[in-house]
Amino acid sequence: MDLKSLRYFVAVAEARSVGKAALRLHMAQPPLSVQIRNLEARLGTALFRRESDGMQLTEAGRALFSRAKEALALADDGFEAARAVAAGRRGRLTVGYMFALGYAVLPRLVPELRRTLPDVELQFVEMSVHTYESLISDFKVTVGLCMPPLLREGIVSAPVGNQPLVLAVPTRAAVARLAAVPMAKLQGIKLIGLPSLNTENTAGASPVAALLRRNQVSVQIVQRVETVHSALALVLAGEGFAIVPACAAVGSPPGLVFRPLEGENEGMEVAVCWRRDLDSPLIKPFVAAVRSAMK
Template identity: 55%
Template sequence: KLEAEIGAPLFRRGTRGMDLTEAGQALLARASEALALAVDGAEAARAVAAGKRGRLSVGYMFVLANAMLPRLIPELRRSVPGVDLEFAELSASTREARVLDRSVTVALCMPAINHPEIQVARIGAQRFMLAMPSSSPLARLGSVPMARLNGRPLIALPHPDHGPASSAVVPLLRRHQVVMPIASRVETVHSAMSLVLAGEGLAILPACAQLGAPRGIVFRPLRDATDSLDIAVCWRRDSQSPLIGTFIKCAEKAVARM
């Protein structure tokens, strides 16, 4: 059948048996290669399906970079050494789109993304702290009473999933009956810290932000306030990547060591 399909003799037939023609030898060599590739392909497919090989694209918000990545990346390298890792910084305005268009497999967010097509696993939380210039009189305090914030200008970050009038710190200020006029509203933590350093106002930020703070900014806990922001892993609900479960376990270990 092979000879008929190829249109050339593959065997020399004699009284003592058969041996290969040059065409037969060429076919044998390629067939051996094809069989080896098929075996390799099957093994590769099994490894990817088992989460031992493949590619994992990790998005992360800047505020979590210094606190989490130095702990998370070595954990991932140990847990999935055969997986190619990619990392991409996300902002409040890009994070949802990057998850939905699959340009990142998973996203480390603070707070979690609120979208019907996005699954969320909360893996930790960070308490709010007050960021201020080191020259501020409040910097001399070990902790800052909420009442001392009344009337002081605020550098605010809008909640990523709501309008510009919303902020994660609004419930905190409202509960303590504190009014802070908004001096500026920015999208990222590093923009907020730059304006704080310039003397434009104070910022209420998650504690992990202090790891990336420039010289001249100090962080102090807020007295009688235990409010916090969730740290979450977010991914598409319809994603079938077996690496997501492994990533969540590694991220939980990284958060526990923060």
């Protein structure tokens, strides 16, 4: 039984007249009468009694009527859901984010997403430089808020911002008294290193290494950790200094200060990354929301 037959039946039942129902359906009366007779023939029972005050539902008709209205409402809801998903108004978005960006970006991004995508279900997954490739490539996250961008074949990266690199030092360190740290001051220091990235574009694999190389500064890497927050913990413990993105200062523990590097404007790029073959109308409004949140 198709939905059209149910719509015809419900229209006649509500109007209690084939003629009035035909007007509502914008069709001629004879074809509608044929449709009702065919429906009764398929069911093997009468659905209406033709009386002087109009067409009345039989017991079988009443049983069908309530269920037919329910089925039509569900179908309409399904059609609207499909249109909403296609238009990017509904759906589910699993957002991966680098832990270092959490405190700095999520408090502004989440309200922006709730405002611009109110009917979209949101789920958030923490990522690191060791996990973000597999999470994005295996569709475990729809989009990833990456720093630095994931440079891989088959992955799209849309730039959304930039985080300046700063030096994290204990408050008791001598350089903590400087407003900005000259690069020459870093010569020979003990540095807590972030993980080296194994990307196809090795030139952009390590912004920190590129910064030191550009300024001809040699340092002693005493530890290499997976996350910015692990690096900050070791800086606080007195193991060395760390060059980190400026967003690391948001939510950092007491006892640390963050100083800009004198004469250095380049930083670490932030991008929204997703699989190129992912066809989701939610990506475009998500990227717009991230850019708005990172202004």
